[in-house]
Amino acid sequence: MKVLLFIGWLIVGSCWFPGVSHVWAAKSQSAPSAGQSVTAKDFEEVILSALSRQYGRADHQVSMRILFPRKPLLLSKGKIHLEVEKIAGGARMGRRSFRVGLFLNRQFIKTVNVVGEVKAQAMVTTPVRWIKPNEVVAAEDVLTMKIDVPSLTHDFILDPNEVIGKQVLRPLSPRQPIRKIMLDDPPLVHKGDRVMLEVHRGGLFVQAVGLAKASGKSGDTIPVKNQHSGREVVGTIIGSGLVEVGF
DSSP: OHHHHHHHHHHHHHHHHHHHHHHHHHHHHHTGGGEEEEOHHHHHHHHHHHHHHHHOOTTEEEEEEEEEOOSOEEEESSOEEEEEOOOOSTTBOEEEEEEEEEEETTEEEEEEEEEEEEEEEEEEEEESSOBOTTOBOOGGGEEEEEEEOSBTTOOBOOOGGGTTTOEESSOBOTTSOOBGGGEEOOOSBOTTOEEEEEEEETTEEEEEEEEESSOBOTTOEEEEEETTTOOEEEEEEEETTEEEEOO
């Protein structure tokens, strides 16, 4: 009798345990299809898009590595929308924190604090040699190279044509980005140059030779000595070796 009961228990047990195992398997398989997720890649794309709108520069390659959250955020079925709050802290690169609003079917769910490492690269103009102050940059003095930039609002010069023909204000070291504040237009007139003085008034036009008493670029006002009369006058540089004098 005990043997029969034991055999019956084995038969009933063999029918019941597989059933429980099957129920749990069905739940684990159906869970992913019951919802959706927001991944680190989704946050990366929406943040890079926001950076581009706020600080976009066409000549820059911007990338981002999400540090948090790394695991997907699970949501129920529906239309997901991510919205980045106005970016604070400027356009600097490095580790940054962004607040991203999470919406489902146009309903606000929560704000996610996303932390990521932001990087931007650009082709910038650099010297190939040491360039001293007051030198004028020639085409063979510069090249372009790709670097990591510290911010999307930097003042590095990208186009070599904006450097060539400019006068250097401070020493420039090789293979270092050139900033706009390091350069200026070269003087059109140097102290001691012989210049042409021009006087315009109504239909009157007079020219005379003068001696520049100071250096200057276009638009600068400098003293000039009229070599014919010996008088010193003040004129405005309007071209190379050309100074306009008023009455």
